[in-house]
Every structure is written in C-alpha cells, then in structure tokens.
C-alpha cells in the first residue's frame with residue numbers, strides 16, 4: 001500500500017534509493033523524483049545505483065545526484081530505509097542488495113513488473129502494481145501521499161518515467177491513469193517536447209546506420225508473425241556504439257503489423273547474449289524469458305543466455321511457435 005510506504009518514509013531519517021542495473025528512464029525518473037521530493041522535506045536521502053547512467057539521460061543531471069556503488073570501497077552506512085524502483089528482483093541490484101540486507105533495517109520494492117514464479121520473493125510491504133504503466137506513476141502516488149508539492153524538477157523526472165515506459169503514451173495498459181498523472185505534471189513541466197526529444201530523438205548518424213544494417217538482417221518465420229535478430233558484438237563496436245544503442249531495435253521490429261513476437265539476441269561476450277523479447281495482444285512472452293532465468297513484463301521481457309547462437313535461435317523460435325499455437 002502506498003500509505004504504508006509513505007508512513008515508513010515519514011518515520012525514517014536516512015533513506016537510500018536505487019534501481020535495477022542498466023537503468024532505464026522509468027527507474028531513473030522514479031528514483032530522482034523521490035530523491036528531489038524527500039530533499040524538500042529534509043530527509044537524509046541518497047541515490048546509489050549499481051552501474052552508470054546512459055548519456056541520453058544527461059538532461060536530468062544524474063551525476064549531480066547519483067552515486068555509483070563500488071563493492072570494494074562503498075560503505076553504505078546504515079540507512080533506515082531502502083527503496084528499490086522498477087524491479088522486484090533483488091538479483092538486478094546485486095552486489096548492492098547483499099550489503100543492504102546486512103546494513104539496512106527495511107527494504108521496500110516499488111515496482112510494476114509481475115513477480116516471477118520462480119524468482120526471489122519481494123520483501124514484505126513492497127508496492128507491486130502491475131496495472132501501472134510505469135513505476136513513475138507509483139512514485140507520483142507516494143509524493144502525493146506525503147503531501148510534497150510538485151515542482152519543475154520532480155515533475156520532469158516523473159514525466160520522463162511515464163513517457164519512457166509508455167513510449168510516448170503508446171503502451172498505457174488500457175487505463176487513463178498515465179494521462180491523468182501527466183496532466184498534473186504538465187502544470188510544472190513546461191517543455192515536455194524537450195523530454196520527448198531527449199528520450200526518443202537522440203540518434204546519431206552512426207546509430208541510424210547501425211539500425212539500418214541490423215534491421216536488414218531480421219529473419220522472419222510463420223508468415224512473418226515471428227521475428228528474430230542476432231546482433232554481433234562487432235556490429236556495435238565497429239561503429240563506436242554501446243549496448244544502450246541497440247535497445248530500440250526490438251520495438252522497431254514490433255511495428256510490423258504481422259509480427260506477433262520478436263526476439264533480439266545481442267552478443268555481449270563470445271557465447272553470451274542479452275535477449276530482448278516483445279509480443280503483442282493476447283500473446284504473453286514472459287514465460288520464455290523466465291525459462292532462461294530472466295524476467296520482465298508479460299509483453300516485454302528479457303534474459304541473459306549462454307550458448308551458440310544457432311542453438312539458442314532454434315530453441316527460442318520453437319518456444320515462440322508453441323505459444324503462437326496456444327493463443
């Protein structure tokens with residue numbers, strides 16, 4: 001319950017905020033919004049993330065507010081409360097989570113992903129609302145519940161969360177909620193188009209070439225209902241790009257009307273892949289990611305894979321075909 005978390009925040013003096021590794025606009029926006037809000041009411045608050053912030057979020061000045069966890073040197077003190085945004089899977093904030101367990105009295109997840117059937121159980125008192133289109137909307141509820149007035153900095157952070165996870169209000173989970181919150185935010189966020197541009201209009205010429213080259217290699221099957229793409233490590237490295245630059249590909253493939261599900265396998269090291277899965281309509285794809293020890297949402301999920309690409313491809317396509325028959 002939001003009220004319970006708000007009460008815990010009121011009772012705590014020192015509060016640590018974090019989000020999953022390879023943070024995205026939603027986790028980042030949520031933790032920054034709560035950070036700025038809690039500063040306003042005099043809390044001793046810090047953000048400690050497990051890895052760096054992608055460059056496209058520079059407009060939120062992340063490095064002025066975020067500290068980066070270093071397992072060898074970082075004392076985390078003894079915060080009264082830790083809030084973890086945009087995941088309920090403790091494995092995604094290791095090695096920080098182990099330290100928190102040892103040093104922090106109360107750990108709460110604030111999230112909108114389904115709890116994995118075979119993953120770790122979230123801590124008691126966590127807020128996990130899978131009907132929310134973004135974690136930012138839950139951060140908004142917490143701030144409202146604490147009666148902290150919005151300001152342009154808080155509003156921009158939450159607005160970033162919402163437009164990032166809904167992809168400019170495309171994926172709103174059949175609820176007016178994202179738009180309703182946005183109306184409140186836009187009383188303070190005076191340049192929403194700048195946020196849109198920073199998040200979605202940040203390509204470089206090289207990135208466009210990478211995307212063009214990659215999309216040309218997508219393989220289709222089952223009457224173009226299934227698609228799979230292999231990104232080699234060199235595809236990115238040759239262009240001086242980093243892994244964040246490959247994130248848009250899978251959503252672009254899903255723009256093809258006939259495609260019901262798509263997989264992108266990005267090779268990070270020889271024999272080691274990050275798989276991104278998407279699906280639409282009545283065709284949830286989370287179970288495939290879970291089968292590989294991954295997680296995510298029902299229609300957008302991912303996992304880390306090990307093996308030979310050709311073997312993995314066959315296995316994934318077979319599982320997708322099975323699902324396609326079922327739905």
Ligand SMILES: [Mn+2]
Pocket residue numbers: 026027086112133134135165
């Ligand atoms: Mn999210």
